[in-house]
Amino acid sequence: MKHTHAGPVLVTGGTGSFGSTMVSRLLKTDVGEIRILSRDEAKQDAMRRQLADGRVKFHVGDVRDTRSVEDAMDGVQHVFHAAALKQVPSCEFFPQQAVLTNVTGSDNVIRAAERAGVASVVCLSTDKAVYPINAMGISKAMMEKVAQAHARNRSATSGTTVSITRYGNVMYSRGSVIPLFVQQIRDGQPLTVTDPTMTRFLMSLEESVDLVQYAFDRATPGDLFVYKAPACTVELLARAVASLFGDNDPEVRIIGTRHGEKLYESLLSREELQKADDQGAYFRVPLDARSLEYELYFDEGESEVVDHDYTSHNTVQLDLDGVKRLLLNLEPIRREMRAAGCDPESQA
Numbered sequence: 001m002k003h004t005h006a007g008p009v010l011v012t013g014g015t016g017s018f019g020s021t022m023v024s025r026l027l028k029t030d031v032g033e034i035r036i037l038s039r040d041e042a043k044q045d046a047m048r049r050q051l052a053d054g055r056v057k058f059h060v061g062d063v064r065d066t067r068s069v070e071d072a073m074d075g076v077q078h079v080f081h082a083a084a085l086k087q088v089p090s091c092e093f094f095p096q097q098a099v100l101t102n103v104t105g106s107d108n109v110i111r112a113a114e115r116a117g118v119a120s121v122v123c124l125s126t127d128k129a130v131y132p133i134n135a136m137g138i139s140k141a142m143m144e145k146v147a148q149a150h151a152r153n154r155s156a157t158s159g160t161t162v163s164i165t166r167y168g169n170v171m172y173s174r175g176s177v178i179p180l181f182v183q184q185i186r187d188g189q190p191l192t193v194t195d196p197t198m199t200r201f202l203m204s205l206e207e208s209v210d211l212v213q214y215a216f217d218r219a220t221p222g223d224l225f226v227y228k229a230p231a232c233t234v235e236l237l238a239r240a241v242a243s244l245f246g247d248n249d250p251e252v253r254i255i256g257t258r259h260g261e262k263l264y265e266s267l268l269s270r271e272e273l274q275k276a277d278d279q280g281a282y283f284r285v286p287l288d289a290r291s292l293e294y295e296l297y298f299d300e301g302e303s304e305v306v307d308h309d310y311t312s313h314n315t316v317q318l319d320l321d322g323v324k325r326l327l328l329n330l331e332p333i334r335r336e337m338r339a340a341g342c343d344p345e346s347q348a
Helices: 017-026 041-051 066-073 088-093 095-115 135-154 178-186 205-218 234-244 270-275 320-327 331-339
Strands: 009-012 034-038 056-060 078-081 120-126 161-167 191-193 199-201 224-227 231-233 252-254 266-268 282-285
Touching: 009 017, 009 066, 017 034, 017 041, 017 205, 034 041, 034 066, 041 056, 056 066, 066 095, 078 095, 078 205, 088 095, 088 135, 095 120, 095 135, 120 135, 120 205, 135 161, 161 205, 178 191, 178 234, 178 331, 191 234, 199 234, 205 224, 205 282, 231 234, 234 252, 234 320, 234 331, 266 270, 266 282, 270 282
Parallel strands: 009 034, 009 078, 034 056, 078 120, 120 161, 161 224, 191 252
Antiparallel strands: 199 231, 224 282
């Protein structure tokens, strides 16, 4: 590992799905203090009671508010920036709110980290930032540009390494469609699918934390890291969930796409894929560190031109059994199965 977690660590949005998983992982290390900055005092209180660990310190605040960010940042060594507005439909109706949290808030975090002498900031992004068509994706794309501009303009004088991780749908996180399918199965209702041919990347919360840890250990300023996640269609995902609960022929109702949804998602554009470093389970895309003096640079171009993006349509496609195996790794799914009288072990 390039860094240790011995000094204070700040997790923005730490009561969310990723944040709480990250905190649980950090508590298994030699970390001395974990600070959580978030807006929801009720979630903070519930998390405090659940963890019952004095190393976790809670700060009620908002990344939009520079003072609360600076107060939480004081003395911190490393930052995992997960605070964001993530729901596509709500960002479509209130795009300015997405800008305030995802763009301005991220800028506040990065600037405060630099002023506080933080060693590393890992910013969490999304596949929706690639060729974005919705407000959430556009705001996350701008967040990435803010982080990269900081790395490009300040890395020579700043001791703070800013990097980015980009990933797709996290299974059973807040806003995931999987809990909806489980609820519909429990209530005996049809499974509602937006578009049966729609594909999405699939990864677990633990894999999302692995990706962030990978970036934390290896990043140089401005690096972008992507996990090579498999994918499946939304209809196949619905049928896999139903099958785990004993229904191999569920009723599926097509309801049409929601505001701002794509048929498939992209984790890397072809331009990024062109310069990506394949590191096995991950891609690393280095920062374009050129200055505004473009006349100083001359590129003859690559001998091999990448003519495709890395998308949920062309990544590894899982079949029904593959999706079920992935779902069985999720403890919430196993818990729901046991509650419904289904044996997870018999499906493994």
